Amino acid sequence: MAGRGNVWLGAAGLVVSKNGEWLVVKKKYGGLKGVWSLPAGFVNEGETVDEAAVREVREETGVCCTVKGMVGLRTGVIRSEISDNMVIFLMEPEENNSITIQETELSEAKYMLPEELIREEKASVMLQYLLNLKESSVKPAINGVDPGSHFQYIAYKLFL
Template structure:
């Protein structure tokens, strides 16, 4: 969830269950990445925007067709640089829209409606730390509600 000047970064995908619907940029974690690194990369790839993570909005977990575990961390982010440029292979349109525009647009995904409901408030923050060299982590982050 990338925020800039009271607007939120959204995309319309060309495929899948979110085809032609406003949704947040999203994607999969590549080998050697942490989930937060993947989120930043996906935002840049899909939209042309660079962002910084400021916290966690929430988590989603599910199982697809009783076979595939599908988990997502939804991060709060702030726009740091870049101009809107959709990834032509997968994105129809990219835009910054207000909460009100999205809530009132029939082409808005259910996840956006959920995160813009009054019960959802800013939750967890991210802290980079070192648990000790003996674990072998090359990247290690904790998320808490300080």
């Protein structure tokens, strides 16, 4: 992964199973250590943000997913110097996906019903806000858009 500098771009996956359970993880490090949060990580060079979300969920939990749409954006500034941005995607797990945690990063990963997460003392602030998510607020991908060959995009999607 290339250096991030002072502008960070991350991707997170809100993975919802067929029975409505959310895939949540507990990191072993950082500000979310020991707190239920979404699988997430930084966008790598040469990938779209939604591709990064799919990759991060797979790397951290072993769960392969399909992106259903964009849920929102989390943006902030750390210590007046780092622009920290994360795009959150609603995702659906593929059939017969068991969880295999990335032990270097995670202490735990499991599916939980939103009602269970409400009662959890150790749930991230973002998860608490996502509990109020309305399906109508999910923005599906618009594929096949051509902004013009002069831009030389190899991938181009809109989430509107």
